Amino acid sequence: MPNPPRWRLLDMNTDVTLTECADVDGLFVDHVFPVEPDYERYTLVGCAPSGPLRAAVDGTGPAWLGNVLLEGAHVPDVPVSHRCGDGCAECWDIMEELLDVRVVGHRTTGDGSGRLDIDLDGHRRDSDSNGGGTRPPTVAGHRLFTCSGTEETAAGECRDVTNLFHARPEVWPEGPPLTLRGCRTALTGPVEAELAHVRVDGTVNSMGWGHRVVGNVLDVAPSALGDDLVDITLDARIPEPLAANDRPLWDMWRAGGPTEPNGWAPLERSDRHLWVRAAAIHRIHAPDKPAGTVYHLDGRFVTDYDAFYCAIGEAINGPGGWFGGDLFWLHENAATGDGGATPGFRLVWHHSEVARAHLVPGYDRKSWDRAVTFDDLVQFLTQEGVRLELR
Template sequence: MSTPLRWRLLDEETGVTLADFTDIDGLFIDRVFPIEPSYERYTLLSCAPSGPLLAAIDGTGPAWFGNFVVEGAHDPGRPVGERCEDQCWECAQNMEELLDVRVIGHRPAADGSGLLDIDLEGHRRDDDNNQGGTVAPMVSGYRLLVWSTVNGSSEETSAGKCRDIAGLFHERPESWPPGPPLTLLGCRPGLSGSFQAELAHVRVDGTAHTMGWEQRVFGSVVTSRPSTLGDDLVDVVLDARIPEPMAANDRQMWGMWRAGGPTQPNLWAQLDRSDRYLWVGAAAIHRIHAPDKPAGTVYHLDGRHSTDYDAFFCAIGEAVNGPGGWFGGDLFWLHENAATGGGGATPGFRMIWHNSEVARTHLVSGYDRKSWRPAVTFDDLVQCLTEDGVQLELR
């Protein structure tokens, strides 16, 4: 029996197959998902608090207020707290978002200004602003904002201003370090030199599903050796690393998709929320692109297991596209698929949401420590679907 070649490298520009191989060391690694953030302490120096920050200090409001934004004016000569015009690109690059923040202390400012030094605890949203949060921008001070979601729209509330911030700008370990050097196991001979390639997962029927930018393979061959997986195969050692390696518990799930995908609905129901998120990602990559089903098709959403945000997307994906189906993994793609098509259902379709009370009970207002945003509620989902033309029937 020939050895199955489960993976493929495709030239990034031409799409030409560079190599087929059985397995790949360095793609799946033993890591916790999602990565738990490191909480840090920040101090707002010479701060004039207002709004929710002032309420947290004087006791008229909660010490915890979710996400906190510090925005520095790009012009160092601009007075503290004075904002540039809306959508100023330079100021946007000086913005930092702190997550799950609470006030843990305050005292008179050390500079004798009569203002306050305020201690916060939280963690920084991982982004590229200010060289990944390592270098403080050249600004004269910061405007402070609290972002919240009201009726599905983001709103900002002023929380005051401060002269400087201690503890925010410094080197941190990579939140998602690259994987180890890659070895292509059981590879057909012929791969050599340097290349820039996309990685694709190959089903037993030969269908290849290209993965994302986070799993690209840029590098060159270091050495090849005979493989134990077949007399005519080699193991190829690369100097490349996967930018964002996948969770070890992804491997079994991907093996199921390779064999054809789930054969019955609700197999995801036994998973916890983190693995349900992985399920939705696997479903997105392995989706079979086909024309939308005819107008007038009625879809039945089994809501018995919709106890969290990711469970809803597992359930609606299967309602539209069968076991292991995908119909979005967030509100953006839910809107795109429902309103404009391309996800398997012709817009304007009718959907019967069975056992909708489960989601109504579990998807409630609060702070979602998976997305680090205000939680998406049952009412938010209903509003999104109905505004996008879905004829929704709740049962």
């Protein structure tokens, strides 16, 4: 059995170690996450289109709309118990967003109103709104907007939308029931624990909320991994299990992490995303380096959005380093510090022409939104106070 054990369970309330184990059956599963969504056919019933939707229907604009927001119109007689503090109907419960939407047909509604029934292909953004998309909200129609990043463009209104509210497969289904293999300490009764990854040098990295262990002990049995060890079976399930192809990355970080730069370069974008996520969990918190430190970003392999975060993480914090995985965390680290660099730092982006050629306008089917371009990143970094030099 490895010494120290690979995994540790920390009590969610006290942070006390409950047990340590060599392996966790049910943490790595043979799936790819998140699950690719199924495209569906929706109909906007009694629609009065405007803007880009009108152009798509008329054929004067593209049929593809990108993302479409449906905002439920307020119903005056919604019970007070279902209203928010400012008196409006439950705002978040009457919002839905459709992704990668295309107009595929239309016809007159047939009630003499002159409105249209418009058919769309797309898929619903996974969220908890409206019972996870299974419960139609009480609304008097929908206002429609096309969305690009934070920009919204009015696209008309409709009386109803069909086929939007029904059960769908989980985008990130829970893992199977857990068995903790080779545990040093037996457990009994209910368990509420944070799961942490333990490196060979003893460094402990908490996995976060998506990997918590909450359930009851079903069985404790002697383990084949050692005479003094036990296997613990629980009815707990990991909320967001790791994909089986994550395991080599975790083995590498377990052994100490990357030692050479650009270990992520041969990976496809999806695996680069896994790299950034593993780097975030295994980051070593240390004081920001002194003001005036100059950082060099190797841009030779920045051919996609996730590659940028792999590269800037290494530029700031060395091989396997992390400096954010999206614009929110890039802002937090660049503008407010605590990411390894004192705000206002100088960043030299070498071979920036690679990113300029690859990070171009379009639709990103990884983030399901407008693609973040090279120019977007340059503008963002500059606005966050980074003294950027492109080479």
